[in-house]
Amino acid sequence: MLALSGCSSLLPQTKETSGPADGGWKSYQDAQSAFDRIEPGKTTATELAAMQLDPRTNPNVTLLPRHELLQRFIINQSVSMADLDPGVRDCLEAREQCRVLEVNQTATQTKRTGNAALDMAKLYRETHTSGWRFCGLLLVKDGVVVYKLTSGQPGIHEIAENSDVLGPLQVLSAKLKLDFNGITNGNKPSEPQVSDPAPAVAAIRKK
Numbered sequence: 001m002l003a004l005s006g007c008s009s010l011l012p013q014t015k016e017t018s019g020p021a022d023g024g025w026k027s028y029q030d031a032q033s034a035f036d037r038i039e040p041g042k043t044t045a046t047e048l049a050a051m052q053l054d055p056r057t058n059p060n061v062t063l064l065p066r067h068e069l070l071q072r073f074i075i076n077q078s079v080s081m082a083d084l085d086p087g088v089r090d091c092l093e094a095r096e097q098c099r100v101l102e103v104n105q106t107a108t109q110t111k112r113t114g115n116a117a118l119d120m121a122k123l124y125r126e127t128h129t130s131g132w133r134f135c136g137l138l139l140v141k142d143g144v145v146v147y148k149l150t151s152g153q154p155g156i157h158e159i160a161e162n163s164d165v166l167g168p169l170q171v172l173s174a175k176l177k178l179d180f181n182g183i184t185n186g187n188k189p190s191e192p193q194v195s196d197p198a199p200a201v202a203a204i205r206k207k
Contacts, residue, residue: 024052024058024060024105025105025134027107027132028132028133028134028152028153028154028155029154031105031134031136031152032134032150034051034053035136035148035150037051038051038138038145038148039145040087040145040146040147040148041144041145041146042144042145043144043145044143044144044145045099045140045143045144045145046143048101048138048140048145053101053103053138055101060103060104060105061101061102061103062101062102062103062104063099063100063101064100064101064102065100066092066095066098066100068100069088069091069092069100069139070092073088073092081093085147087139087146087147088139088147090141090146091139091141091146091147094141094142097141097142098139098140098141098142098146099139099140099141100137100138100139100140101137101138101139101140102135102136102137102138103134103135103136103137103138104133104134104135104136105133105134106131106132106133106134107131107132107133108129108130108131108156109129109130109131110127110128110129111127111128111129111130112125112126112127112128125162125163126159126160126162127159127160127162128157128158128159129156129157129158129159129160130155130156130157130158131156132152132153132154132155132156133152133153133156134150134152135150135151135152136148136149136150136151137149137150
């Protein structure tokens with residue numbers, strides 16, 4: 001246990017990245033740079049496909065229905081069609097001739113740090129999660145992009161701490177099938193254990 005106390009490299013790590021199997025954006029900056037090359041009124045659907053921004057080949061790209069676009073831009077009765085960006089208005093008026101593409105990519109890495117001995121004993125665990133998340137919206141009318149919007153989180157950094165002083169006791173209890181009152185899991189606390197009655201003995205008396 002003393003040898004493990006400083007070996008945080010022995011603790012598990014996980015890495016999650018969404019996107020096509022042959023790759024994708026490696027950073028938030030890569031994603032933003034790709035969207036910066038998209039020009040409303042010029043970039044075509046064919047060029048988007050070459051950039052892997054096609055729902056048929058990229059699981060990060062979702063094809064949204066028209067009513068979801070309405071809910072996002074006309075949030076209440078005070079917002080009218082005249083208040084919208086011309087590209088959004090053209091897309092809504094075009095109905096089936098306009099496609100709504102939503103792009104979401106997340107890359108995170110989770111690593112447990114700190115004292116390996118306390119972690120393995122489930123007494124104290126500290127988990128660090130880092131990464132990034134990118135979101136994009138593309139409106140494509142008659143095969144040409146008419147509107148784009150980007151958002152996201154360039155830097156994700158979360159720390160979770162979990163301490164449990166009864167961790168080893170709970171593990172031992174589960175293995176021994178005992179609770180902390182010394183009663184087996186198969187018996188209710190309100191029902192004391194009763195041993196089986198002695199079997200009846202039949203005696204034969206000979207004359």
